[in-house]
Every structure is written in structure tokens, then in C-alpha cells.
Amino acid sequence: MKINLYKVLLMLMFLSAKNLTAQDRIPYYDAMALKKLFSLHQKENPPTKIPVDANVSKLLQFYFPNSADIEADIQANALLRPFFSVGGNASLHSAAVLGFSSLSGSIDNLDVTNLADGFAKFLVKRTKQELNVAFFSKFSDLISKDEYKDARILFPQTFNLLNAIGSQIYNYEAYINALKEAFEKDLNSLLPNLEKVIKDGRYKTFFNANPELKAICLSSIFVGEGLLSKEHVGKIIADFPVDSIFVGGDLTNANGAMKTLQLFSESIRSKSSSHYWVGFDSLKILLADPVATKIFLGLLYQWAEIKNPPITFSGGVKLTDELAKPENLSQIISFFYSFQNQADIVSNAIKNISGKEADKVTFTDYYALYNSSVDLISKVIEIQSIPSLKPLFSGNAASQKALGIARQGSDIALDINRKNYSSAIIGLFQLYTVYVEDQTQGKVKSFILKYGSFMAAIAQANSSDDVEAAIEAVALPSGSSRIKRETPFNVSLNGYTGLFYGREQIDGVTNTGSYFNSYGVSAPIGISISRGHSFLFLGTGKKGWKENKYGWSSTLFLSVVDIGALASFRFTNDSTQTVPNIQLKDIISPGVFYSIGIPKSPLSFSCGYQLGPLLREVTQTKNSYSQNYTRFSISLCVDIPLLNFYTKSKDN
Numbered sequence: 263m264k265i266n267l268y269k270v271l272l273m274l275m276f277l278s279a280k281n282l283t284a285q286d287r288i289p290y291y292d293a294m295a296l297k298k299l300f301s302l303h304q305k306e307n308p309p310t311k312i313p314v315d316a317n318v319s320k321l322l323q324f325y326f327p328n329s330a331d332i333e334a335d336i337q338a339n340a341l342l343r344p345f346f347s348v349g350g351n352a353s354l355h356s357a358a359v360l361g362f363s364s365l366s367g368s369i370d371n372l373d374v375t376n377l378a379d380g381f382a383k384f385l386v387k388r389t390k391q392e393l394n395v396a397f398f399s400k401f402s403d404l405i406s407k408d409e410y411k412d413a414r415i416l417f418p419q420t421f422n423l424l425n426a427i428g429s430q431i432y433n434y435e436a437y438i439n440a441l442k443e444a445f446e447k448d449l450n451s452l453l454p455n456l457e458k459v460i461k462d463g464r465y466k467t468f469f470n471a472n473p474e475l476k477a478i479c480l481s482s483i484f485v486g487e488g489l490l491s492k493e494h495v496g497k498i499i500a501d502f503p504v505d506s507i508f509v510g511g512d513l514t515n516a517n518g519a520m521k522t523l524q525l526f527s528e529s530i531r532s533k534s535s536s537h538y539w540v541g542f543d544s545l546k547i548l549l550a551d552p553v554a555t556k557i558f559l560g561l562l563y564q565w566a567e568i569k570n571p572p573i574t575f576s577g578g579v580k581l582t583d584e585l586a587k588p589e590n591l592s593q594i595i596s597f598f599y600s601f602q603n604q605a606d607i608v609s610n611a612i613k614n615i616s617g618k619e620a621d622k623v624t625f626t627d628y629y630a631l632y633n634s635s636v637d638l639i640s641k642v643i644e645i646q647s648i649p650s651l652k653p654l655f656s657g658n659a660a661s662q663k664a665l666g667i668a669r670q671g672s673d674i675a676l677d678i679n680r681k682n683y684s685s686a687i688i689g690l691f692q693l694y695t696v697y698v699e700d701q702t703q704g705k706v707k708s709f710i711l712k713y714g715s716f717m718a719a720i721a722q723a724n725s726s727d728d729v730e731a732a733i734e735a736v737a738l739p740s741g742s743s744r745i746k747r748e749t750p751f752n753v754s755l756n757g758y759t760g761l762f763y764g765r766e767q768i769d770g771v772t773n774t775g776s777y778f779n780s781y782g783v784s785a786p787i788g789i790s791i792s793r794g795h796s797f798l799f800l801g802t803g804k805k806g807w808k809e810n811k812y813g814w815s816s817t818l819f820l821s822v823v824d825i826g827a828l829a830s831f832r833f834t835n836d837s838t839q840t841v842p843n844i845q846l847k848d849i850i851s852p853g854v855f856y857s858i859g860i861p862k863s864p865l866s867f868s869c870g871y872q873l874g875p876l877l878r879e880v881t882q883t884k885n886s887y888s889q890n891y892t893r894f895s896i897s898l899c900v901d902i903p904l905l906n907f908y909t910k911s912k913d914n
């Protein structure tokens with residue numbers, strides 16, 4: 263890094279010196295220049311000749327290389343003598359005509375376009391990198407905290423990888439592919455991981471105290487998992503773990519209703535491997551025959567009778583007793599017709615998907631299958647319409663809620679199936695919002711929405727540009743700026759990039775409006791002198807430098823140049839190869855600032871006074887400039903150390 267800096271300094275010295283030293287002389291051009299200079303002096307009043315000042319001497323030195331007294335040698339040349347004066351004062355004309363200038367003038371007019379644009383690109387890129395590092399560091403820190411236990415259960419692969427990366431998280435770019443794979447694995451396992459959260463997460467006590475909400479969530483997850491695993495809805499119904507989901511509280515009726523649905527579903531199973539249930543026409547033949555219907559219900563009664571434990575409802579009412587009551591017959595038959603009608607809709611949705619190639623199955627196709635399957639399971643609600651059971655369900659809010667069979671799980675499953683992970687995260691967030699009514703849930707909800715959405719965007723990314731865009735979309739404000747926060751003393755070449763708000767005073771212009779009259783992008787570069795763990799350069803913490811890692815820092819910043827206009831352009835356009843020419847004098851901006859570094863962040867608050875840069879705006883075709891002015895400003899900037907000159911360690 264030092265070698266590169268020296269190369270830049272040597273280049274600048276060479277360019278400056280080049281304007282001050284005589285070029286290889288060609289008599290024609292020198293004669294024309296001296297003739298023009300003589301003409302200018304002849305126009306003075308009274309007319310004068312060319313004075314042999316320092317600039318003229320530099321030009322003529324080429325022609326009199328061994329001269330000890332160049333004026334005397336010129337007077338000895340009969341051809342030159344008429345045009346040159348003896349003992350003349352320095353001429354302003356000679357500097358302009360002959361192309362010589364003072365050191366300050368040559369540096370001011372030095373073309374620094376490439377240098378300034380290079381720094382602007384670097385500051386813009388590093389600003390984004392610093393924010394990205396801070397985002398990943400915070401991601402890793404939060405998921406490790408106890409209050410985010412649910413997040414660790416929901417995203418175990420991500421947590422394990424972040425834990426393995428540890429302090430190397432600043433080098434996140436090297437791990438981005440591994441992180442992408444971990445994100446995708448966790449997102450594909452959202453439903454089973456969510457089940458673990460409900461049973462053993464931070465809200466375990468809450469769910470145990472609200473069994474109907476627990477039942478809704480677990481039902482939703484079980485159905486969603488089954489659909490995601492491409493299980494037939496008939497098998498999902500048959501395998502539904504009734505006694506582990508509809509348990510506790512006032513869920514007896516919900517338990518009985520779900521077991522009744524399982525019994526009815528299995529009673530019309532088909533022997534054919536091509537479809538799960540007998541067809542609607544076959545069922546119609548059975549139920550249209552009074553004798554066949556009674557035999558069918560008799561067998562159904564006997565099948566229910568041997569169930570152990572028996573299917574019961576609140577008050578000890580047994581399903582077998584309800585099947586034997588004549589007043590329930592018509593409603594039971596009606597239920598079978600309704601169930602079979604919905605089953606045919608499911609079968610048609612399955613056939614529609616089965617007849618297509620995988621890449622031609624649309625979202626609409628999957629939605630039709632998932633939606634019709636949940637509609638079929640939701641038929642369990644109609645069990646309560648059996649006349650003698652109806653009074654048992656009236657006013658039983660817990661069972662009514664539980665029998666709703668929430669659709670959230672199937673919606674999440676559908677999004678995962680289609681790799682629409684962002685929508686799956688929204689579904690997960692909504693499930694937390696609707697069902698988890700606990701005052702501490704806000705942190706996990708926010709984590710799911712922010713970091714879950716980020717994980718989804720990375721998992722769905724198809725290119726490095728997509729990954730970069732995903733990171734930039736969510737990154738928030740640590741990186742190399744940490745050194746200021748955690749060391750007693752540091753001196754560095756430094757840049758700041760951010761937004762300022764302040765007051766500008768233009769030479770010769772009186773401000774009549776409000777005190778603060780200016781805002782925009784600031785990108786000063788200069789020398790920073792910093793003290794870590796301090797505020798107003800006073801130490802914080804009773805235990806010295808080893809306490810409060812990455813705490814506040816205080817910095818005295820002396821700016822030299824400000825390329826805010828160029829940085830502003832590069833934030834919005836980093837593809838244009840060239841920009842209009844920029845001279846050093848246009849970005850010179852000496853100033854002094856006090857900067858406060860924010861803990862665990864590359865951000866700093868700054869306040870200071872500077873001679874504002876003349877360069878105001880950069881576009882692809884032209885630059886805009888201002889008169890001389892001064893600026894007092896406050897700003898929020900990303901702190902970007904460019905080169906450390908000196909760092910005092912904690913142990914010194």
C-alpha cells in the first residue's frame with residue numbers, strides 16, 4: 263500500500279515539475295513566442311523590450327548553456343540585442359506567453375480527472391462494502407442471542423454456518439455461495455422447522471397455554487408439509503396426528519370431528535391404484551339404494567365400534583351412538599355426497615398436473631391442487647352439522663377455530679414448491695402476526711421479515727448481480743473503521759462518504775433565507791487523528807480499552823479535497839468509463855471536522871467547517887462549478903480509512 267502511495271506522489275511531482283522546466287527547444291516555436299512577447303511590450307506606454315526575467319532565462323538557457331551572465335551574452339548577439347532590455351523587471355506577459363507558471367498555479371490547473379474519478383469509484387464501492395460487512399456482522403450477532411432462539415430453530419443451517427465463519431464474517435464474499443446453499447436448505451425446511459419452534463421454541467409456554475392456537479398452527483404445518491412432499495390429500499387425512507394436535511383445552515369436539523373425517527374418508531377408499539376414493543357415480547349408486555345404504559352405515563358403525571379408544575365428543579357422546587340415530591341419516595348421506603364431490607375436484611387437479619411436464623406446470627396448476635386439497639380437509643367442519651352433534655359445537659369457540667384448518671401452511675408450501683421464497687417468508691411473518699400475541703414477539707417478527715426476506719432474495723438469485731442487489735437492498739450500517747473504535751490512538755489517510763446538511767456562504771453574496779441553506783453528498787479526503795472508546799476525546803468505560811469493544815470514537819479530521827459531486831455521480835452511474843475533465847483546484851477543500859464514530863458501525867456523525875470545493879455537479883457530458891465559498895455542515899457518513907500511518911495498540 264505504501265509503495266502505491268509513493269508512486270502516486272512521485273507522479274504528481276513529475277507532472278508539476280514538467281510545467282516548470284523548459285521543454286526540448288525548437289527555434290521556430292521559441293522565435294514565435296518571443297516575437298509575441300516583444301509585441302506585447304511594444305504596446306505598453308512607453309514601449310519596452312523583452313525583460314530577461316526568470317521565465318525568459320529558462321527558455322534561452324537552452325541556447326546559452328554555458329552562460330554565466332545571460333543578459334550580457336544576449337547583448338553580445340547583434341541579432342537578438344534589439345529586442346531585449348537590460349536589467350528589466352519580471353514580466354507577467356512572459357509567464358503567460360512562454361507557458362511558464364508558478365508552482366501553485368501549475369498544481370491548481372493539474373488535470374486530476376482519472377485520479378479523482380478513481381477515488382470516487384473506490385469510495386462508493388468501499389461505502390457499500392462497509393455497510394454489507396456491518397449487515398452480515400449484525401445478522402450473525404442477532405441470531406446468536408437468546409431472544410432470537412426461534413430464528414436459530416427456523417434457520418439452523420444458516421446459524422451453524424455463521425457460527426463457523428465467526429470473526430471472519432468481514433470476508434463474507436468468500437462465503438456467499440455457502441451461505442446461499444444454507445439459506446435455500448433452511449427455506450425449504452421452513453414448515454418442519456416451524457413445527458419445532460411451536461413445540462420447543464421461545465413461545466413454547468405461550469402455545470401450551472393456548473392449545474387451540476397451537477392446534478391451528480400444527481394442523482396448518484402438517485397439511486403444508488404433506489402437500490410439499492406430494493402426498494395425496496387422502497393420505498394426509500389418514501395420517502393426520504389427531505391425538506397429538508387436538509389435545510388440551512376444549513378441543514374434544516375437534517378431536518372427534520377429525521377422527522370422524524378419517525373414518526368416513528377411509529370407508530370409501532378405492533381398490534384401484536389410479537385414484538384414492540371410489541368415484542362419485544359409484545358412491546351415488548350405493549347411496550341411492552336404501553338397502554345398500556343401511557348395510558354401508560351398519561358396517562361403518564361396526565368399524566367405529568372397534569376403534570380404541572372410541573371416537574367421542576364432549577360430554578362423553580360416542581360417534582357410534584350418533585350413527586345409529588335415524589334423524590342423522592340424511593345429513594350423513596349429504597356429507598358423503600359433499601365430500602366425494604370435492605374429492606373429484608382434487609382428483610381432476612392431480613390429473614392436470616400429472617399430464618404435464620414438470621417445467622410446464624404453472625403456479626395456477628399447483629394452486630388449484632393445494633386449494634382444493636385444503637377445501638377437502640376443511641369438510642371436517644361439516645361434521646358438526648349432524649343434528650344431534652350440533653348442540654355440542656354451539657358456543658365452543660376453541661373447536662370452531664381448530665376445525666378451520668388454517669390455510670397458511672399450504673400457502674407457504676405452495677411458495678416453497680415454486681421457489682417463491684420471498685412470499686413464503688411473508689406467509690411465515692403473517693402466521694406470527696396473527697397467532698403469536700406475545701409482547702416479546704416483535705424482535706423475532708422483525709428478524710423474520712428483514713433477514714428472512716434477505717435469505718429468500720439470495721436463494722432466488724440467479725447471478726452475482728442479483729446477489730449484490732439483494733445485499734444492497736437490506737444492508738445496514740463495520741469493517742476497517744473498527745480500528746478507530748477499538749484502539750487508543752490512530753492516524754490515517756481517511757475518506758468519508760455520506761450526506762451533509764449545512765450553511766454555505768458564497769463570496770460577495772448575502773444570505774437572506776434560513777441559516778441552513780445547503781445539502782448534498784460529501785466525500786472529503788484528508789488526515790484523521792482518532793481516539794477509540796471516547797467521546798469528545800474523553801475516555802469511556804471504567805476498565806479502559808478492553809471494555810466496550812467497538813465503542814464510540816473521537817476523530818479530528820483535516821480535509822484536503824472533497825469529491826462529493828463526483829461520488830454523487832458514481833452512486834447513480836458506475837458504468838460510464840470517463841467523466842469530463844476535472845482540475846485539482848476544483849476539488850481542493852481544506853477544512854477541519856470533529857467526527858464521532860458510532861459503536862458497532864462504520865457510520866460517523868461529523869461537524870465542521872471547510873472551504874467548499876468549486877466542483878458542484880458532474881454529469882456524463884459536463885461539470886458545473888461555483889464561486890469561492892465556505893461551508894459549515896453536519897453530516898452522517900461512512901468512515902473509510904484508506905491508509906493507516908500510525909496505530910497505538912491497546913497494550914502500549
